[in-house]
Amino acid sequence: MAARVFFLFTLGYFLSYFYRSANAVLSKDLSQDLGLGPAELGFMTSLFYLAFAAVQLPLGSLLDRYGPRAVTPALLLVAALGSVVFGLAPSFPILALGRALIGVGMAAALMGALKAFSLWFPRSYATVSTLLVGLGATGGLLAATPLALMKEAMGWRGVFLLGAGVVVLVALLLYLGVRNTPPGVPWPRGEGGGGLREVLGNPRLLRVAFLALAFAGSFLALQTLWVGAYAYHLGLSAVAVGNLLLLYSGTAVLGFLLSGYLADRFGTARVLVLSALLFALGLVLLLLGFLLPAYLLLGFFGAFNILTLTQARELVPPHLVGRGTTLVNLFGIGGTFLLQWGVGVAVGALGYGWAFGGLLGLLLLALTLYLPLLRSRW
Template structure:
């Protein structure tokens, strides 16, 4: 049963990662067919993250009270509806609505898995959780070069219509195939409304959350849109852009797979800080248009942002894991919305150089605020 729990939640997160990343490859087609400018494209794509972030805190309470077996599939069905709306949309408002519904629905994919794993795999939580993310992040690989070919065969609308049916099947598999806890393990009790106040008043947790805003927000804003759009702006072909995104997403998969292992042995705070600084180096290379090292560094070390979620679990008791991880994820995904949209506005007004410099400055601010946790560790 433990292996089934791991595999089904990983499949759900694979779909979440695919959907969040797909617009990077489809940006040119969406802009051409729907008449979207950079700001509109950035806003529409970022609605995934705005919707995703808006449900994080109530989602945490639902997961802590009712468990991921029912909550995750219920949310996934909303994502299936959103995929259907997006694929059929003939106007910008409907396109935006579909993207937002996908974001709401996919909100429970990772958070439900982390809640389940805190009870199924308590002794090696960081390693198993980052293994989940590493395997699930192959959805980003699917949304790179393979999606470029799939789009040519089905069209971008066909991709979303077929995807809707796949999401429904995965939702049913989770509802019918997993348990909230192993046999003999009681469901943790406690932490009602006061539990939310407790996590909001946790100073170290808030420092982790701000780092998630800068680190995860930049990583995902680039991977899921602007790393692809930047390649097109430099005059690269769709296949060349797909290959760069494959490098980015392939590096991310490797980063996710090793980050938990390193954190369990070297300390979460130390590994998280080191990776954030190397991600900053990748942003510097991006500014200098040194593309191959930039995409490799941004993908591999950007993936270590997932340690903000595993560290959140270290800072609270078991009955608050859902709320603590969703709080940190609220900052990370909310940051992705703000940064993905903000980069579009900055690109339209000042160009890519200014936009990437802004991401670099925000990340260094997050690192500075995080430093007391390293000293404490």
């Protein structure tokens, strides 16, 4: 049963990662078929993250009250509806609505899994959670070259209509195939409200949250749209773009899997600073046109942004861990929305150089504010 719980929740997170990444390969088709400019494309794609972030706090209460067995499949059905709306959309507003519904529906994919794993794998929670993120991130691989080939075979609309059926199937398997807790383990009761003011008043946690905004936000904004759109802008074919995204997402999987081990060995703060600096180097190489090394650095070291959530757990007392990590996650997901949209606005007005340079400047500012944490002991 435990293996089935792990597999099915990981499959749900795999689908979430696929959907968040798909527009990078499809950006050219969406722009041509529906007449989208860079700002519209960026805003529509970023709605996944806005909707995702908007439901995080109520989602936590629902998971605590009803459990992931019911909540995660229910929201996946919303994602399936969004996939149908997106695939049939005749105009930009309907397309945006579909994207937002997908974001709402996928919001429980990771948090529901982590809630379940905390009860099913209490002794190996960190290891199992890292494995979940690494394996689930392979959804980004499917949203690279394989998606480009599927799009050529059935069109982008067909991909989303087929995807809706897959999401419904996974939701059904989750509802029928998992339990909230292992046999004999009672469902824990929530601790009640309060504590948010204490979390918001933690200056070290806010430094981590701002780094998550700049680091996680840039990593996901690039992966799920702009590195693909930029490659198209340079004149590459759909398959060539897919191959570059495969490199980005493939190295990200390795980064997710290795980040926890390296943080445990060398310290979370040190690993975060070094990885963010190497991600910044990737942005510089992207600006200079060295695509292969840029995508490699951006993918592998960008994945280390997940350590901001690890560090959040280290900065708050046990009874505030949920609220502390949720706050940092909100900054990361909210940052993805703002940066994905902001890059689109900047590209339309000033070009890619200024847009990517803005990401670089924001990341360096966040690192400067974060540096005092290096003097702390974890």
